[in-house]
Amino acid sequence: MIELQNVSKRYIVGPVTITALDHVSLHIAEGEFVVVLGPSGSGKTTLLNIIGALDVPTEGSVRVNGVELSTTTQAERFKFRRETVSFIFQTFNLFPSLTALENVELGLDISRNGRNGRQTAASILASVGLGDRLSHLPHELSGGEQQRVAIARALATGNPILLADEPTGELDFRTGVQILELLQQQAEAGKTVLVVTHNREISRIADRVIELSSGHIVSDGAPRGGKAPVHALSW
Amino acid sequence: MNTRLYLRWTWRDLRARWLQVVAIAVIIALGTGVYAGLRSVNGWQRRSYDASYALLNMYDLRVRLTEGSYVDANELRAALDELPHAEWITAAEPRLIVPTLVEANDRETPILVPGRIIGVDITGGGPAINRLHLMSGEPFSAQTDPARTAIVEYNFAAYYDLPAQGTIRLSGGHELRRIGAALMPEYFLVIANEIGFMDAAQFAVVVTPLETAQALAEQPGRVNDLLLTLADGADAGQMRAEIEQMIDAHFAGTGITIMAPADDPAHHALYSDLESDDRFFRLIAYLFLAGAAFGAFNLATRIVEAQRRQIGIGMALGMPRVQIALRPLLVGVQIALLGVVFGLLLGQMVGAAMRGLMQDLLPLPVMETPFMARVFLQAAALGVLLPIAATVYPVWRAVRVPPIDAIKSGTLIQKSSRLAALLVNIPLPGRSFTQMPLRNLLRTPRRTLLTLLGIATAITTLITLIGTLDSFLATIDTAEAEFYQNHPERMIVTLNSFYGVTSPRVIAVAERPEVGRVQSGLVLEGELRHSGETIDVALELIDLESDFWRPTVVKGTYPTGQAGILINQKAADLLGVDVGDTLTLWHPQREGLFSIHMAESEVPVSGIHASPLGYLAYMDQSQAALMGLAGVTNVLYVEPAPGATQDEVQYALFHLPGIASVQPVSHFTEVFSDAMELLTGFMAIVAVAVTAMAFLIAFNSTSINVDERAREIATLFAFGLPIRTVLRMTVIENLVVGTLGTLVGIGLGWGLLGWMMRVELGDYMPEVSFTVTLAPLTLLIAVALGALVVALTPLLSLRKLARMNLSATLRVVE
Structure with a gap:
């Protein structure tokens, strides 16, 4: 599903060249729940952005769902994002002038799954526990609720890959756990879920943990001590 | 710090x-x-x-004799010396002013226009009051024999690019040597008469030695105009009264008008224009x-x-x-x-x-x-x-x-505004992202309102400016339609004095083969007075039963064969009269051959005519006896004979004695149309500035919106929404603001235009009923500018959107 071969990403800032990813190779299979772990500046968000076609690698090959992203045009990357990946952001990035229901409808519209959009959006929101918050604007919702709307919006696209960048970063422990549970359910339902975090505790519930440091993969495998249930987490 | x-x-x-x-x-x-x-x-x-005005020593008082009146120059000078405060007068300049036709043949196409001969005392080298400022050629003082020489008014000469020297021919075939062109205080702005306006192309003033003018006008030793300058501290009001008494005493029956510089048409127009x-x-x-x-x-x-x-x-x-x-x-x-x-x-x-x-x-x-x-x-x-x-x-x-x-x-x-929250319960058509533009506008209501007002301000300026032009043109069209009616070829022949309707000079006009139909009339300067209000009028006495031309009556009836006057609605409003009311007409009254004074008569308002020009008033020719002018005429309305052109009529009549001017009726509106061209040039400059302003306001607002919503736009991009869709959303958002701003601007502009035309121009040109209107093209320009240009402004953000750093923008925390 996701195949990276010798991927590097370098940024040139004035006279300095910063290597965010340095010859990274990896393979992620369909339906895997993968946590990319690493401290700040390790290159984990860059990795996520390259997989999500928000950014292009300086060198190497990135093939996601059969699409070679390192050589695509901007228009092809837009199409890829519309049809293959869905993002969940740390700061939710909901549209403040749209209600919870409309934010989810937007996901349906963008991916052109908009038939019976309102009902579908309502049922997706109900599935993330927000059936009673449909007509609330984002600022009327708590952080956890907003992130659940963001997940619902991502799910509405029907895309096979979910990319979550620090999805619990803005949330308290209890709410964070609920969000992780939702993401885990998506993986169990067959979606490929990639979560980027600096919180090692979260990596315990993954099928696989890829640890990055200074742009290199320093470890890749099952969580240490085996996969834990969500209710066993604490931070 | x-x-x-x-x-x-x-x-x-x-x-x-x-x-x-x-x-x-x-x-x-x-x-x-x-x-x-x-x-x-x-x-x-x-x-x-x-x-x-100071350099050319503009007069302090001007004494104009009523048209057709003349007095002996020496007697006038002697009478001035007898004034109780004669010492207040520092200089006096008697002049003779007579109408004429002027022909200049310096160019391939001969120029033939009506004009005026001004005879001045050149013993000191030229007039001492209202001096000539020579722009080209030579002064009178440089001539060995100045008797057959003339200096023409500079604006006329400049308009036709006449060389400094040449010849000119005047009515009756008189030829003079043109020795130069000069500016004169009374013609800094060339206004031919009370109803004239920017006449440089249509009116030639010719200054000659006084004796030459007297010979040409067949008025030896006589004058009809007097310029005075007064000493500092002189009481101009007292001097006016003394002059009026002097004229009554020495020249009984002669009517005069005493003017201060502010009454001079050019002076008045220039300063009130300011x-x-x-x-x-x-x-x-x-x-x-x-x-x-x-x-x-x-x-x-x-x-x-x-x-x-x-x-x-x-x-x-x-x-x-x-x-x-x-x-x-x-x-x-x-x-x-x-x-x-x-x-x-x-x-x-x-x-x-x-x-x-x-x-x-x-x-x-x-x-x-x-x-x-x-x-x-x-x-x-x-x-x-x-x-x-x-x-x-x-x-x-x-x-x-x-x-x-x-x-x-x-x-x-x-956060979201309360307005955006209101929309939650209102179902909107279209997909969620097609609804976003409206929601975004309501989300930032203050910015939306200010952008809207900014665009509205630009459109208001545009509508006010171009609407002024539209209204002028519509008013001209109305006047033109009334002047033309079924006889657009009609021409107006002004005579240089009063002549009997069966006199040889009038008969000579009618007998020219180039001339078809002829109708005689009288055009007199006068005033309408009622309830303390006064307006100047050009009073025409014509045959109101004629099928040649007569004014259209929109209210009341034609006063045929009886006392009664037709005025326009604006004049009626200004005077506070309506059909059936009686007003006071101040008009010329002839008592002798060269003696015409002004008199008052009570005249009923018979009807309202259709012209927007309030200085036009009409009476039936049968009422000429009221002015002592029964059986005489000073204007002829003619139509070219079949096969003859207006130019041919002009040239044919030019050679006849007694003709002051021959002009197509279209001349009156052409003068305004020429003035409009100048205005159009000015409007075009301001319109460009207005377009720039509307564009900049819209650009700024769009740019701010794109900056502020960068993260939202990046999110849309992250979900794969194409740039063109995001751009379309911004375009729709701008189109809504632009359209609303345009509508508000058109509304405000319309209000301002009405105020400008009725109040501002009402003060400046109170006698004209302006048609306040906006041409469809003006509205189209406003919409194109306010809605379309504003709507398309986001296209300038295309590059910015295409180059957006998505990963960085998505993580922006403000």
Whole structure:
């Protein structure tokens, strides 16, 4: 599903060249729940952005769902994002002038799954526990609720890959756990879920943990001590 | 406090938004530049007029004898010496003024226009009062035999590009040597008569020695005009009374009009134009400045919002509010200064362009165009104050927010306006992202409103300016339709005096083979008076039963064969009369061969005529006896014979004695149309500035929106929504604001136009009923500018959107 071969990403800032990813190779299979772990500046968000076609690698090959992203045009990357990946952001990035229901409808519209959009959006929101918050604007919702709307919006696209960048970063422990549970359910339902975090505790519930440091993969495998249930987490 | 740190910091703030800053600065520059440039012109005009009139020794009093009256020049001089305060008179200049036709053959196409011979005393080298300012050629004093020489009025000569010297022919075939062209105070603006306006192309004034004019007019030794200058401290009112008594005593039955410089048509038009121009220019400048204020407020608000967290941090660090407020305020000051610098440069450019226009349009003996420091200071003060005032409110609001709120980030600061919340329960058509533009507009209602008002201001300016032109043209069309009716070929032949309707001179006209139908009439200057109100009129006595031409009556009846007058609705309104009421007509009354005085008669208003020109009044020819003019005529209405052209009629009649002018009826509206062309040029310049302003306001607003919503746009991109769809959303958003702004602008512009035409021009040209209208093309231009240009502004953001760093933008925390 996701195949990276010798991927590097370098940024040139004035006279300095910063290597965010340095010859990274990896393979992620369909339906895997993968946590990319690493401290700040390790290159984990860059990795996520390259997989999500928000950014292009300086060198190497990135093939996601059969699409070679390192050589695509901007228009092809837009199409890829519309049809293959869905993002969940740390700061939710909901549209403040749209209600919870409309934010989810937007996901349906963008991916052109908009038939019976309102009902579908309502049922997706109900599935993330927000059936009673449909007509609330984002600022009327708590952080956890907003992130659940963001997940619902991502799910509405029907895309096979979910990319979550620090999805619990803005949330308290209890709410964070609920969000992780939702993401885990998506993986169990067959979606490929990639979560980027600096919180090692979260990596315990993954099928696989890829640890990055200074742009290199320093470890890749099952969580240490085996996969834990969500209710066993604490931070 | 470290001032240099603050200056560096705010300079960086400016650089971060340089494009928006420059856009606002340019809007401010447009406002201050237009203000400084146009108002400088006003100052220059006033100084130049004052200096020019002083240089050429404009009269203090002018005594005009009623048309057809003449007195002996020596008797008049002697009578002046007997005035009780004769010592108040420092100089007296009797003149003879007679109408004529003037032909100049210096060009391939001969020029034949009506004109006026002014005979002046040249013993001192030329007239001592209302002196001639020679622009080309030689003065009378340089001539060995000045008797057959003439100097023509400069504006006429310049219009036709006549060489300095040549010949001219006058009515009756008299030929004079043209020795030069000169400016004269009475013709700085060429106004042929009470109903004339900018007649340089259509009216030639020829100055000759007094004896020459007397010979040409067959009035040896006689004059009909007197110019006086008075000593300092002389009582002009007392002098008027003494002159009236003197005329009654020495020249009984002779009617006179005594004029002060302010009564001179050109003097009056130039100075009253200054007042109305100043109000007009100021209005335009204020509209520009209002647009600048709206734009500046938007930008200031955005800058303050972007600094919200930093303001919170400042509060958390214990910085005093004044110090916190200083940074955004300094940005306002810097924008203001930038705008003012641009504006003053633009003002100089506008001034330079207007200076050239002024010299071309209105050549004067003295042109004073100094740097108008006071005007520029006022412009600079306005340009500085507006953006600073626009910055103060958002800053004041920002520093009053509790620090804990100011310092919040990310999702905690998300807010939506109450208006956006209202929309939640209103079902909107289309997909969610097609609904977003409307929701986005309501989400930031203040910015939406200010952008809307900014665009509305631009459209208001445009509508007011072009609407003025439309209204002028519509008024001209109405006047033209009334003049033409079923006889657009009709021509007006003015005679140089009163002649019997069966006199040889009148018969000679009718017998010319080029002339078809002829109808005689009388055109007299007079006044209508009622309830303390007075208006000047050109009173025409014509056959109101004629099927050749007669005014259209829109209310009341034709006073055929009976006493009664037709006036237009504007005149009726000004005088406070209606059909059936009686008013006082002040009119000429002939008592002897050369003796015509003014008299009052009570006349009923029989009807209202259709012309918009309130100075036109009509009576039936049968009422000529009231003026002592029964059986005489001074104007003939003729139609070319079948196969003859208007030009052929003009030339045929020119050679006949007693003809003062021969003009197609279209001449009266052509004069206005010529004036409109000048106005059109000025309007075009302002329209470009207005377009620039609307574009800049829209660009600024769009740019701010794109900046502010960068993260949302990046999110849409992250979900794969194509750039064109995002761009379309922004275009729709702008189209909505642009359309609303245009509608508001059209409404405000219509109101302002009505005010301009009725109140402002009502003061300046009270006798004209202006048709207040907007041409469909004007509305189309307004919509194209206000809605389409504004809607398409986001296309300029295409590059910015295409190059957006998605990963970085998605993580932005404001």
